[in-house]
Amino acid sequence: MTDTEKIVTKTKEYILNLYSEGYSTHQNMVNGLKNGIDYFVGRKIGFETIKDEILTTCLTEFNERTKVFDKVGHLKMVDRIKNDFIKFVTELNVNKLSEVKPISFERRLKVEESKTIENRLKVNFDFGSWKDENFYWEPLCKTQNIINSIHFEDNVFKNQEVQKIVEILKSISGDRIFLLTEENINYEVETSSFDIDWIESAYCDFKTSWLIYVSHEGTITFAGEELVTGIENELTELIKQKNPWN
Structure with missing residues (x-):
């Protein structure tokens, strides 16, 4: 598994875990992130730019998915999901990913x-x-x-x-x-x-x-x-x- 694949796999793993922890509205929002990361599955190269590309694509899909929400509670949830995701991807360090298990393609x-x-x-x-x-x-x-x-x-x-x-x-x-x-x-x-x-x-x-x-x-x-x-x-x-x- 290349370093690029490790970043993609860990990011998708994070999104899938986040989805499984929520209820329907939360899952609907998180699906926006999944719609983005799924573009990168199978990619092996481009390590230098992969995190920036993931953030740009996933957040674009996430914003499109969540633009229908306007209630205060929902907007807070949107911001929390987005900020936590940005933090996770930004802090991913491939040197600390000793073992990354593949997930279903x-x-x-x-x-x-x-x-x-x-x-x-x-x-x-x-x-x-x-x-x-x-x-x-x-x-x-x-x-x-x-x-x-x-x-x-x-x-x-x-x-x-x-x-x-x-x-x-x-x-x-x-x-x-x-x-x-x-x-x-x-x-x-x-x-x-x-x-x-x-x-x-x-x-x-x-x-x-x-x-x-x-x-x-x-x-x-x-x-x-x-x-x-x-x-x-x-x-x-x-x-x-x-x-x-x-």
Whole structure:
């Protein structure tokens, strides 16, 4: 782990711990800091400027996230979170970080990366992400998608089925995939982190050869020849419950 990675990892660790200690309003605020630090995950170089870059980016995201708060108590909380964060990052000394344990990989995509993936998904699957208000995809609405797809009610998936899907995804796409969210904050994540608990989200790989759409209506859709074939071959009992509304 490079010195730059150590600074990024310890900063994200701080933010995740801060998030876990608070209630919903506090967590909503801290998410602003997380939205910033996630841009730096995976970065290995630039040690000379990394702390300044982290502060600039994280505080920009934090200010955007917290600008809706105007009550005195909330404003005090905003200032406390901000000042404590600045102090933590400023005082980080890599020479005193004897052992830094890696945390789960979750890198926020830059705007250009997101646009590339979204454009490919639109072309390949007629998937428009969430740029259109109240956007739905198969099976909640009919699209122009012609790629082989199957859908299920999400309550038929238990941990065993989810882990089997993870294995299928790894066999197709390796250890990293993309996660797209309704907030249009998108990530490169470890394939092993795949879950169906992300309501209104989608997963795909860099080539967009497959797509998984998880809706807020309790549906999950799988598209792409290799992915669908893998599910049909590996989840023979589950496949009996496919396409419940057809």
